[in-house]
Amino acid sequence: MVKTYSYADSQDVAEALARYIIQIQNKTLNHSDKFKIAISGGSLGKVLQKGLIQSPELAKQVKWHQWEVYFSDERLVKLDHPDSNYGLFNQLVLQALPSSAPRPNVVTIKEALVNETGSTDEEIAKDYEQRLPRDGLEVVGLDLVLLGCGPDGHTCSLFPGHDLLKENEKLIVYIADSPKPPPRRITFTFPYLKKSKNIAFVAEGAGKAPVLKQIFGEEKSGLPCELVNELGVPVSWFVNDAAIDDVDVIASKF
Numbered sequence: 145m146v147k148t149y150s151y152a153d154s155q156d157v158a159e160a161l162a163r164y165i166i167q168i169q170n171k172t173l174n175h176s177d178k179f180k181i182a183i184s185g186g187s188l189g190k191v192l193q194k195g196l197i198q199s200p201e202l203a204k205q206v207k208w209h210q211w212e213v214y215f216s217d218e219r220l221v222k223l224d225h226p227d228s229n230y231g232l233f234n235q236l237v238l239q240a241l242p243s244s245a246p247r248p249n250v251v252t253i254k255e256a257l258v259n260e261t262g263s264t265d266e267e268i269a270k271d272y273e274q275r276l277p278r279d280g281l282e283v284v285g286l287d288l289v290l291l292g293c294g295p296d297g298h299t300c301s302l303f304p305g306h307d308l309l310k311e312n313e314k315l316i317v318y319i320a321d322s323p324k325p326p327p328r329r330i331t332f333t334f335p336y337l338k339k340s341k342n343i344a345f346v347a348e349g350a351g352k353a354p355v356l357k358q359i360f361g362e363e364k365s366g367l368p369c370e371l372v373n374e375l376g377v378p379v380s381w382f383v384n385d386a387a388i389d390d391v392d393v394i395a396s397k398f
């Protein structure tokens with residue numbers, strides 16, 4: 145269920161990820177009129193820009209108008225704040241699209257609820273959960289969730305050893321004490337990630353090698369990224385060779 149694809153070059157990682165996204169997009173659109181995807185922050189926006197916008201052969205296969213974009217985690221700041229994951233996606237992907245390209249439908253946090261005290265953070269999480277896609281009354285998982293892997297093994301805003309790792313009911317929760325700034329965020333939980341049809345991680349650079357060694361090591365690390373690998377959802381890792389140097393994993397090409 146867990147596959148790893150590795151390339152020497154960053155551009156090749158971006159293009160492989162783009163081919164993978166397009167494959168899932170096309171499969172999904174055979175039976176649905178929407179392709180539902182979640183994006184994370186970090187370096188992912190740049191990788192998407194390289195693969196889905198700047199590679200002409202791939203760019204023309206992206207059916208943006210049928211995309212519904214969610215965020216696997218979001219910082220509780222205004223949408224134009226430099227810390228906003230939406231802001232990053234807007235800058236690196238939406239604004240980088242040619243002006244003639246159709247725009248995806250992007251589901252952001254309810255910005256009007258973001259305040260200075262954090263008193264509405266639970267409400268923001270609940271509101272986002274309300275807006276997840278549904279089949280009748282039941283919330284359904286996304287077609288694809290794209291994740292990053294922090295050097296500490298966190299993903300979404302699920303941090304090692306944090307109580308939120310034990311959440312077994314709610315699909316979106318807020319966190320007030322993220323060890324990585326900014327502290328106030330909302331995040332997908334494991335119960336929601338478990339509903340996903342596909343999950344892909346992107347991890348690049350030698351700085352990721354020690355944590356990937358733990359995640360893919362024989363001994364259980366309990367790190368959030370490893371817990372995602374164990375959800376039973378098809379998980380694909382797109383990495384560069386430097387990130388899996390000395391990591392015990394069999395990598396192929398997508």
Ligand SMILES: O=C(O)[C@H](O)[C@@H](O)[C@H](O)[C@H](O)COP(=O)(O)O
Pocket residue numbers: 184185186187188217218229291292293294295298299300301324346
């Ligand atoms: O909201 C966040 O803090 C980011 O989404 C974060 O989870 C990121 O995905 C990882 O830290 C990996 O970041 P890089 O891809 O930049 O290594």
